[in-house]
């Protein structure tokens with residue numbers, strides 16, 4: 001397979017890929033039953049995934065002309081937490097994920113760890129076709145993301161790992177664990193929000209200086 005920069009022309013194929021895999025099998029999406037026969041997609045997650053499709057930081061792994069994996073990446077700037085983002089989430093399930101990710105961003109405060117850096121690349125969505133998993137494709141996508149981050153002069157790279165397998169992949173690349181929140185400790189109205197299947201016990205943030 002080949003890893004290439006994805007462009008706006010790939011948007012439809014990427015969305016189809018996400019609908020087929022990520023929306024169904026990312027541990028939190030799966031736990032919530034984000035999509036099913038009656039709800040074939042989640043428009044809020046489509047917007048979240050592709051709103052930065054034209055930033056030249058998104059990667060696709062291609063085999064025989066077909067996408068088999070993607071890394072959808074964003075550019076972060078110091079102070080981003082104070083800015084209002086332009087996503088308008090209405091899906092009652094996806095909003096739970098957004099609230100978790102907001103908590104993780106605030107508590108992990110990655111820029112505090114890198115006082116000399118004002119920009120970073122964040123891996124937002126990692127997804128590999130289930131027939132190709134366990135072969136290091138996710139690791140290679142993150143490795144290439146790191147090269148792109150270096151080319152644009154970003155100070156560090158950061159990954160919010162909702163899946164234990166993502167954490168394993170980035171650990172192998174030498175990323176350091178910066179933050180961890182056990183799903184059992186994330187509650188709303190005194191109730192644990194996510195109980196994904198094992199081994200997905202925590203959301204972690206892994207970082208690496210570039």
Ligand code: ACO
Nearest residue numbers: 026125126127128133134135136137138139162163165169
């Ligand atoms: N069972 C046990 N271990 C597994 C499995 C599995 N089903 N799948 C991957 N692993 C392990 C691998 O052995 C490897 O660990 P190791 O290097 O210590 O052996 C590690 O997880 C990662 O392996 P890769 O081969 O690089 O990862 P892969 O190409 O399989 O993709 C991914 C990993 C993207 C998480 C894939 O499983 C997937 O698409 N899952 C569903 C969507 C998802 O959860 N995405 C990540 C959410 S977090 C985020 O998006 C930033």
